[in-house]
Amino acid sequence: MSLVTSEAVDTNALELTLPPDWAAVKAVWEPCRSMLEEAGLGPDEAYAISMVAQELLENAVKYGAFGPGEAVRIRVRVERDDVTVEVASRLGVDDAHLRVFDRTVQWIRSFQDPFEAYVERLKQVSSEPYAHGKSGLGLTRIAYEGRCVLDFYVDSGNTLAVSAVYRREGETA
Template identity: 35%
Template sequence: MNDVLTFSIQPDWHEIARINDQTQAFLRQTDLPETAIDTYTMVICELLENSIKYGSEGETIDVSVTITEADISIQVDNAVNSNTRPHLAELDRTLQWIRGVQDPYQAYLERIREISREPLNMARSCLGLVRIAYEGRANIDFILDDNDRLSVSALAPLNRAPLNRQPEVPL
């Protein structure tokens, strides 16, 4: 098995539903279990949503999904500009924090607890990245190239099943 899906979209929130459908159709062709299809569709959509939210307006977003016997790799590339650069420091801090927590489940619980204590008008939750690490069992990384293109990737081994349940969160 070595299946690849690539596409480019404009940063438009209306594209998410179409991409969700397109991604599910592609993943179904790979004979992944239904829970894996749902999980990796979520991973792709979470990364796309972040690209739309924090990327440069009007700049194309490129997506690549590669499935091998061993893993699934999802990469989303978008342009950044001076207005969106401050979010890169937050992205880096969030990914460092996720990596520093031994169990992605614990990171998930901790972030939900933090969100529950924050005012409702907070603009960012960073929960999507934690969901990718926990539910998708994915390692997340990013690179900013010399042309101000941000590549965020999620790599998940296919030998461990993704989680298809939400944890109970004691508040």
């Protein structure tokens, strides 16, 4: 049985549906990185955006609510001026995670530079005991290390879709 199923779109996009488990999340790194490099991104950009995809997938698996047969969807799309990573997963009945997620995204946006948010979050993490596998660094890593703008929406089917948009620079853009 395959961990990941792919839908052919074009050479500048990758769409995958995967079960909500850690092995499947890890299996996405290489197809994502390869597609990004084939679409013309340099190795450093491809690595950073693959990290973004990995972080978003990990959050979906960690905080999503999945019934039998439900999956996580990821779409990575390379355009001339930007790259968008979108991960969609089912929300649980308790929306406490969504409220924390929303507050975190708004908190990151409140900083002039994502580096400032990253440093502040590192200070917070280092001053508290590590508990329950939650450092809260994932989203700030996406904003700072991945140089992405975060956004999200919840549809009528209670699916959370989180997007990270990377603005391309240089001659390739």
